[in-house]
Amino acid sequence: MASNSHQPIQGMSDIAFPDVALWQFIEQRAREIFARYRFSEVRTPVLEKLELFTHSLGDTTDVVTKEMYTLEDRGGRKFALRPEGTAGAIRYVASGGEETANARIFYIGPMFRCERPQAGRKRQFHQIGLEAVGAPNPLADAEVIALQVHLLAAWGLSGAKIRLNTIGLPEDRAAVVKGLREAIRPRLHELPEEAQQRFETNVLRLLDSKDEAVKKVIAGVPPVISFMSAESRAYLETVIATLRRLEIDVEVDPSLVRGLDYYVHTVWEVVHSGLGAQNALAGGGRYRINIGGREIDGVGFAMGVERVIASLEATGITATQFAPPPPVFIVSLGEAALNENLLLLQTLRQRGIACEMELAERKVQAQMRRANKCGAQHVIIRGDSELEKGIFVLKNMADGTQREVELPELMELLTH
RNA sequence: GUGGGUGUAGCUCAGUUGGUUAGAGCGCCAGAUUGUGAUUCUGGAUGUCGCGGGUUCAAAUCCCGUCACUCACCCCA
Structure with a gap:
């Protein structure tokens, strides 16, 4: 591989034929489903003020502190390439573009995080996300999850699982942290040094650790909901009960936590076994974001398109299945016919017929080869002799048969 | 940011303890077939061996650096 000058920058890639066909399918299906659930698209700028993200995602989160692409304009104003879509979408809602009480919007587009690339992780990646704005209501959470399950089915994805949990109300946070610390403290010495530090800085993060020693200790810790208020527990119960009535299968996982500060109540992720270490193809949750002194509640999710594709491919679905329909190819012989x-x-x-032809005078053989290569089902051959007779030779590439037809019949045959 | 693996033709990859003209398959181009693809046969072209430096009579091969890809940690979609 001659790797250098004409490659995109690290962690970013060109998406082209034939892969792009699958991207188009995924986006098109998403638009169809979103329309059915009455969500409308918003296309916000890729660049936003830096504070939008530091304030909404949390200024100590990893995403904000070490993963954002930031830049300054000539006036010294600080901007960032969006690392996720919720902040921008909610900024739009807060700007008065939508009625904040019940805005229903979705977005599709690139996001940017400057991390080390690995399986399922790019520096420019793409998300299909959705936000249902409105006061906390467990039925809304369930509706959004139902939509997401519907969308997965519309894509033909099998084997995806939903893990769901609650992180409770912000008022519960202190009690949860205290409760977890008390439960873990007796076995603190069993944890590796790094985990012991995290015990102080962010206990919640210990819950989803991949470290075996940590997992062992966490297994003996009461679920986070046991430290929460009755209100938070009831909220989760209603979400679960509603999903059950809708016959949506979710796995309640007390160890699920999220990395962004804006989450409140329900959080969930969609995982797939075909994915490798980054096994979540989507993340979702209820949030409360403060924008310009205004608090906006909502519930939504973001699906990583690259990961959706990896999941689909793991189940045997390939981009070539979504290739455009075969074209008609026209073969010419002689300048007049050309x-x-x-x-x-x-x-x-x-x-309305997709077709192509050779625009230079080339041998019939070469033109036929090209016709074959482009996947043409029908080839129209018209040289100077056909031109004189006013006919067209129509060849069926599958069985090799061909016949002479006049224009009306040609049109008739090709439009069916 | 940390660690492992990999960079040889358009693609997938061989290349033996350093040894002279760097290979295969697929693809591509041409001919067999002077107006017919796919199939078959025959022939042909293509490489700064990722890049830079070093060791050596001699480097794709050994050493150092660097870039990229890849996987994992961290974190997340």
């Missing part, structure tokens, strides 16, 4: 065929080409395209 010029006439150019008109035919344009006519066919205006009638």
Whole structure:
């Protein structure tokens, strides 16, 4: 591989044929489902003020402190390439673009995080996300999860699982942290040094640790909900009961935590076994974001398109299955026919038929090879002799048969 | 940011303890077939061996650096 100058920068990639067909399918299905659930699209800028993210995601979170691409303009104003979509979408809602009481919006687009790339992680990655704005209501959480399950099915993805938990109300946080510390403290010496530090700085993070020693200790710790208020517990119960009524299968996982500060109550993620270490293809949750002194509540999710694709591919679905339909190819022989065929080409395209032709005078053999390569099902052969007779030779590439037809019949055959 | 693996033709990859003209398959181009693809046969072209430096009579091969890809940690979609 001659690797250098004409490659995109690290962790970013060109998405082109044939892969792009799968991307288009995924986006198109998402738009269909979102429309059915009455969400409308918002396209916010990729660049936002830096404070938008530091304030909403939390200025001590990893995403904000070490993963954002930031820049300054000539006036010294600080901006960041969006690392996620919720902050921008909610900024839009707060700007008055939507009624904040019940805005329902979705977005599709690139996000940027300057991390070391690995399986399922790019520096420019793509998310399909959705936000249902409105006061906390467990039925809204369930509705959004139901939509997400519907979308997974519309993509034809099998084997995805939903893990769900609550992180409770902000008022519960102190009690949860205290409760966890008390439960873990007797076995603190069993934890590796790094985990012991985290015990002080962010106990919640210990819950989803991959370290075996930590897992062992965590297994003996009461679930986080046991430290929460009755209100938080009831909220989770209603979400679970509603999902059950909707026949949506979720696994309640007390160890699930989220890394962004804006989450309140319900959090969940969609995992798939075909993914490797980064096994979540989507993350979701209820949040409360303060923008310009205004508190906005909502529930939403973001799905990583690259990870959705990896999951689909793990189940045997490939991009070639979504390739565009086969074109018609026009073969010319002689200058006069070439010029006439150019008109035919344009006519066919205006009638809605995808077709292409060789624009230079080349041997029939070479043109046929090209026709075969582009996947043409039908080839129209028109040389100077057909031109004189006013006919077209229509060849079926699958069985090799061909027949002479006049224009009306040609159109008839190709439009069906 | 930390650690492991990998960079040889358009693609997938061989290349033996350093040894002279660096290979294969697929693809590509051409001919067999002077107006017919795919199949078959025959022939052909293509490499700064990722990049830079070093050791050596001699480096794709050994050493150092660097860049990229990849996997994992961290964290997340």
